[in-house]
Amino acid sequence: MLEKMEEIVLPPDRRESMKNFHFPEGRRSGYCVVRLEKISKSYGDNVVYKDFDFEVLRGEKAVLVGENGAGKSTLLKILAGVVDIDKGRRYIGHNVDIGYFSQTRMEVLNPSHTVLEEALSSAKGQISTKDVRTILGAFLFCGDDVNKNVCVLSGGEKSRLILAKLLINPPNFLLLDEPTTHLDTDGVDALIKALKEYKGTIVFISHDIHFVRSVANVVYEVKNGNVRKFPGSFDYYWQKVKEGRIEEEEPPQEKRVPVEETKKEQDLPEVSLQEEKRKRREHNIKIANRIKKLKKKKEKLEIERFAKQRVISNPRHGEDVIRYYEILLKEIEEKIVKIDEEINLLNSQFL
Missing domain, CATH: 1.10.287 (Helix Hairpins)
Structure with a gap:
């Protein structure tokens, strides 16, 4: 029986279909997109933020970095307004439209729709069905896959569909939590292309170093309930981190150690x-x-x-x-x- 099975025709390289496609632009927001003032957030006895101030400015494509448990996802959720804060205030700027992506937010999909119907529900007549199919193809929904019901999709497929919907009609403020997890190489490239062209503001979390380096123009380091801002690329931030570590690892002056151990990097031979x-x-x-x-x-x-x-x-x-x-x-x-x-x-x- 297996020998007689119909030939499977695999999808073509989706990069070609995406090359000349341009994603629609949302409306322009105010300069300050979101501001947090003296906010506090705890989970039981775990204090994540206390009297914390933070703001995101228009045009920033910011990656949140830090150790696991530092509060990156919590900050993203606070910015998106999907979790309550214990005290303080969250201000949303003028003309700001928020789009939040997380792999756990499946309730934003209509289970009775097909993949194509769900995607078209975001288009709102602004782009053609052909372009919607092109975007879906970039996220691995090819051929008859667009006729699948949402209710039968796997978790990874639902995540890809949510991401595709955000790009079909992008708001001007995107908050993305690990957006590349369920994407193949072409899908990641399509997402990078979209976000590099995107005229709005982005705050995201990602462990994909290629994605981070391609998209981020600002780095926010989350540590001990505070955030440090590093304008510029991830490589610039990483260089600053390494310089900071070198300083921290220098032995205290009062400690008596062999001379060769006290030499600073600039004193070492070339x-x-x-x-x-x-x-x-x-x-x-x-x-x-x-x-x-x-x-x-x-x-x-x-x-x-x-x-x-x-x-x-x-x-x-x-x-x-x-x-x-x-x-x-x-x-x-x-x-x-x-x-x-x-x-x-x-x-x-x-x-």
Whole structure:
């Protein structure tokens, strides 16, 4: 039976269809997009923010960075207005329209709609059905997939649909929590293209270093209930962090240690500095190459997953065949999750 199965026609490279597409622009907001004044937020005995001030300005494409548990997601939710603050005030600027993406916010989808119907509900006549299909294709909804009911989509598929809806009719203030998690390489590239062209304001969280470097023009470091602002690229921020760590790691002057241990970096011979830079560069290249290989592997798995989903969604195949392909699909999805976890770990190891 498997030998007689219909040939699966895989989708073409979606980068070509996205190349000349331009996402619609929202209305222009006021200069101050959102301001927090003396806000406090706790979860039980865990005080996340206390008497905290913060503001986001028009045109910022800001990434929130910090250790796990530092309060990045909480800050994003406060900015979006999806969690209550214990005290203080949150001001929304003039003409600000908010769009918030999180992998857990599935209630924004209508389960009775098809994928295409749900996407068109965001278009509101501003872009054509063809362009809507182009965007959906960039997020792995190709061919008959657009006719699937929302209620049968997996969690990853729902996340991609929510993200596609935000780009079909983008508000002028986007808040994105790990937007690249369920995207393949072409999907990430399409999202980067959209956000680089986007004229509004963005605050986002991501462990995808390529995505962060491509999109962010401001870095906000979240630490100990406070936020430090670093205007400029992520690489500029990371250089400042390394400089700060060098200063912090210098031994106190009163501590008696051998002379060679007290030398500062600028006192070291030039050859030592060059050797250190060479080792750091080689380390980062190894990580980048490993991530590149993993992304290629993930992309192949995404294509396999697409093919399996096409078989499963075709009622002409018998129950035994569908059950067999469901097992294969589950194995593929588990492999993709493991790859995502390894990529996130590698991204945290850049020097």
